[in-house]
Amino acid sequence: MDAKDILGLPKTPLPIPQEKKSRPQKDSQRKPDGISREVYALTGGVAPLMPSIDVSQLKRRPPSDEKITWQWLPFTSSARKDDLQLYHWVRVVNGVPPTGDYSFAKYNKSVDVIRYTDEEYEKYLTDPKWTKEETDQLFDLCERFDLRFIIIADRFPTHRTVEELKDRYYSVSRAILVARAPSPGEVAGHPLVKEPYNVTQETERKRALSMVLSQTKHQERKDAEVLAEAKRIDESRMAARAAEEPDLPVPSDVGPESAEGAVGPGDTISPANVQAPAAAIAPSTSVIADNASTLASLRMLRVYLRTYALEQMVQAASSSAGLRTIKRVEQTLQDLGVNLKPKVPTKAVCAEHLELRKEILTLLNLQKQLQYKEAEGSSFRDGSYGDMPGTAKRSQRAADQDRTFVPDTISFGVIPGDRVVKREQKRKGPGRTSETPSSPAGAHKRPRKMKASDL
Amino acid sequence: MVDTSLSKKKDPDQPEISLPTLKSQRTKMGKSEDSEKKKIKDVEISVPIVYGNAAFWLGKKASEYQSHKWTVYVRGATNEDLSVVVKRAVFQLHSSFNNPTRVVESAPFELSESGWGEFEIAITLFFHNDVCEKPLNLYHHLKLYPEDESGPMSTKKPVVVESYDEVVFTEPSESFLARVQNHPAVTFPRLPAGVTLPPPVSTEDESKKKRGDTKDHPLSQWFLNFSEADELLQLAAARQQVQAHIAKLRRQISLTDGQNQQFKPL
Numbered sequence: 001m002d003a004k005d006i007l008g009l010p011k012t013p014l015p016i017p018q019e020k021k022s023r024p025q026k027d028s029q030r031k032p033d034g035i036s037r038e039v040y041a042l043t044g045g046v047a048p049l050m051p052s053i054d055v056s057q058l059k060r061r062p063p064s065d066e067k068i069t070w071q072w073l074p075f076t077s078s079a080r081k082d083d084l085q086l087y088h089w090v091r092v093v094n095g096v097p098p099t100g101d102y103s104f105a106k107y108n109k110s111v112d113v114i115r116y117t118d119e120e121y122e123k124y125l126t127d128p129k130w131t132k133e134e135t136d137q138l139f140d141l142c143e144r145f146d147l148r149f150i151i152i153a154d155r156f157p158t159h160r161t162v163e164e165l166k167d168r169y170y171s172v173s174r175a176i177l178v179a180r181a182p183s184p185g186e187v188a189g190h191p192l193v194k195e196p197y198n199v200t201q202e203t204e205r206k207r208a209l210s211m212v213l214s215q216t217k218h219q220e221r222k223d224a225e226v227l228a229e230a231k232r233i234d235e236s237r238m239a240a241r242a243a244e245e246p247d248l249p250v251p252s253d254v255g256p257e258s259a260e261g262a263v264g265p266g267d268t269i270s271p272a273n274v275q276a277p278a279a280a281i282a283p284s285t286s287v288i289a290d291n292a293s294t295l296a297s298l299r300m301l302r303v304y305l306r307t308y309a310l311e312q313m314v315q316a317a318s319s320s321a322g323l324r325t326i327k328r329v330e331q332t333l334q335d336l337g338v339n340l341k342p343k344v345p346t347k348a349v350c351a352e353h354l355e356l357r358k359e360i361l362t363l364l365n366l367q368k369q370l371q372y373k374e375a376e377g378s379s380f381r382d383g384s385y386g387d388m389p390g391t392a393k394r395s396q397r398a399a400d401q402d403r404t405f406v407p408d409t410i411s412f413g414v415i416p417g418d419r420v421v422k423r424e425q426k427r428k429g430p431g432r433t434s435e436t437p438s439s440p441a442g443a444h445k446r447p448r449k450m451k452a453s454d455l
Numbered sequence: 456m457v458d459t460s461l462s463k464k465k466d467p468d469q470p471e472i473s474l475p476t477l478k479s480q481r482t483k484m485g486k487s488e489d490s491e492k493k494k495i496k497d498v499e500i501s502v503p504i505v506y507g508n509a510a511f512w513l514g515k516k517a518s519e520y521q522s523h524k525w526t527v528y529v530r531g532a533t534n535e536d537l538s539v540v541v542k543r544a545v546f547q548l549h550s551s552f553n554n555p556t557r558v559v560e561s562a563p564f565e566l567s568e569s570g571w572g573e574f575e576i577a578i579t580l581f582f583h584n585d586v587c588e589k590p591l592n593l594y595h596h597l598k599l600y601p602e603d604e605s606g607p608m609s610t611k612k613p614v615v616v617e618s619y620d621e622v623v624f625t626e627p628s629e630s631f632l633a634r635v636q637n638h639p640a641v642t643f644p645r646l647p648a649g650v651t652l653p654p655p656v657s658t659e660d661e662s663k664k665k666r667g668d669t670k671d672h673p674l675s676q677w678f679l680n681f682s683e684a685d686e687l688l689q690l691a692a693a694r695q696q697v698q699a700h701i702a703k704l705r706r707q708i709s710l711t712d713g714q715n716q717q718f719k720p721l
Contacts, residue, residue: 298625299625299626301589301625302587302588302589302624302625302626303582303587303589303591303622303623303624303625304591304622304623304625305591305593305620305621305622305623306501306620306621306622306623307620309623332697333693336692336693336696336697337689337693338689338690338693339686339689342686343619343681343686344619344681344682344683344685344686345619345620345621346503346621346683347501347621347642348683348687349683349686349687349690352687352690352691352694353690355694356690356693356694356697359694359697359698359701360697362701363697363700363701363704366701366704366705366708367704369704369708370704370707370708370711373708373711373712373715374711376715377711377714377715380715
């Protein structure tokens with residue numbers, strides 16, 4: 001035992017006389033102070049370093065004038081229909097036991113279930129799908145179980161769904177209320193009258209809910225994707241429409257989107273169908289939509305400065321480009337001797353400036369494309385080293401970072417003295433280094449995995 | 456798909472084409488209330504302006520806190536009278552000035568002060584009711600000291616910094632358009648087919664009105680010239696270069712593609 005360890009006593013149980021001697025020793029050392037040693041051991045076995053409750057902070061209750069005792073006394077409850085007497089502990093003050101009803105009796109609430117007479121049934125409540133007997137049974141159960149329909153459905157003799165039972169109950173109650181009311185206006189405020197139970201809606205709602213709850217993770221993700229796609233298409237369609245003339249025919253790339261606009265929650269159209277055309281349309285519509293929405297928002301302003309408008313249009317046009325690309329565009333502009341912000345921003349100048357920027361973006365993209373294709377070509381010529389495990393993933397990940405295009409996954413080796421592909425090393429990839437411009441001559445060459453920064 | 460920005464390239468003044476939104480009969484009847492509310496869609500009207508400051512060093516008369524006398528202003532780019540559109544201009548100065556909010560109710564919209572520090576001045580232009588209800592903000596950094604710090608400061612030649620910009624009004628009201636039809640301060644758009652304007656209503660006697668243009672302004676000799684021609688030329692040349700480069704790259708790409716075809720791995 002731990003106590004013995006601390007004291008350095010041998011673990012084997014001591015003979016009795018020695019135990020007696022050592023016990024007072026232990027007691028004085030351990031100081032459990034009112035609790036047994038085993039209990040003390042539960043809390044860690046050692047005195048706490050700091051008191052958990054600061055005793056001085058505890059409020060001192062003023063010494064009470066009253067004499068408090070606790071007595072085991074009988075009681076009855078008004079919530080019970082019989083006269084059962086039960087016993088419990090009661091706090092007695094100065095010899096006077098507490099008076100009044102059992103304190104929990106007030107919680108015994110029940111529902112006021114409206115009961116109809118047979119006459120009323122004949123007059124208002126007959127229904128082809130319900131016999132009087134069934135309806136009576138229903139109402140009995142409702143009263144007995146306080147409108148707990150799940151239980152009522154369970155107890156109901158014939159098989160009925162919860163929604164059917166609810167429907168019958170609420171429509172009967174409603175009919176009775178309306179029939180008994182002196183004028184329709186008086187009951188119009190009653191919740192039963194104001195909001196009738198809608199069976200079909202409820203059935204549908206519960207069905208949909210159970211469907212959603214029983215979806216697999218996979219299904220969930222697919223639904224989320226489809227909804228996001230539909231939303232994006234909707235927005236771009238809205239923006240395009242805002243900028244378009246109302247009389248002009250709707251542009252062709254909006255056509256297929258209208259089908260997607262009507263996508264329900266993963267129900268009607270299969271996700272695969274939606275995603276393929278949507279993906280193809282997305283890039284072009286996003287750029288056009290950006291422009292269109294910028295124009296629309298400018299128009300909303302009523303008055304603006306030409307320079308501000310140009311800024312917005314430039315932003316919209318470069319929205320698909322990363323920061324690096326934008327910097328390169330600006331560098332190119334400077335090299336061409338063009339002011340980054342026109343000195344005389346007239347309408348014509350701004351338009352030309354915008355077009356120039358767009359053309360430079362195209363130029364940069366083409367440059368990348370060409371470099372990539374040349375690299376591809378050189379790898380084919382020099383003999384590919386084949387795919388290494390993990391190559392595909394790395395290149396793909398690196399490619400994803402550069403949003404302008406996605407290269408295929410290839411790897412190629414660098415042969416010393418032969419073609420050296422030009423690389424731009426401006427961007428530092430996260431830990432993807434190991435750049436070997438020329439590997440040592442020899443048989444062992446680790447194929448360099450291609451990175452997006454190469455292009 | 457109509458790309459509206461492309462259409463603007465061809466003809467700077469060509470507005471986007473739309474069917475006429477107003478009925479000419481109503482125009483001819485001349486209901487002024489209607490024409491104030493009637494906005495002409497897809498037409499924009501712009502006012503080229505220049506704003507900035509001119510600062511004179513006070514030389515011998517300069518004190519520690521009043522080393523320069525400067526004027527901040529907003530003028531028409533061709534020195535025409537801006538009060539045809541601008542109702543008033545509010546210049547918000549640095550808080551160290553007395554009454555830093557200076558309101559100028561008539562053209563020329565300018566403010567003169569003396570001081571020693573450079574700071575950003577916020578200029579708010581308020582337009583006439585038929586022009587636009589929203590004001591527009593301009594920001595100008597007051598420049599007192601010449602760029603070339605080592606050069607001598609002269610009391611005769613001011614330090615002038617100006618910025619060119621254009622105030623664009625979208626969907627202008629009929630009455631606004633009618634009023635400024637022939638005014639030189641405004642770049643009037645080509646109206647869509649079928650849209651006619653009522654003849655301009657003559658206001659006060661022209662001779663009695665105070666001159667608001669800045670053609671003979673005391674500072675006019677220092678005003679900078681802004682010509683779009685140079686910039687257009689520059690841009691056109693740049694575009695040509697870029698386009699040629701693009702064509703070359705496209706050729707190279709298709710060439711490389713062809714070459715790669717032969718070596719594609721199985």
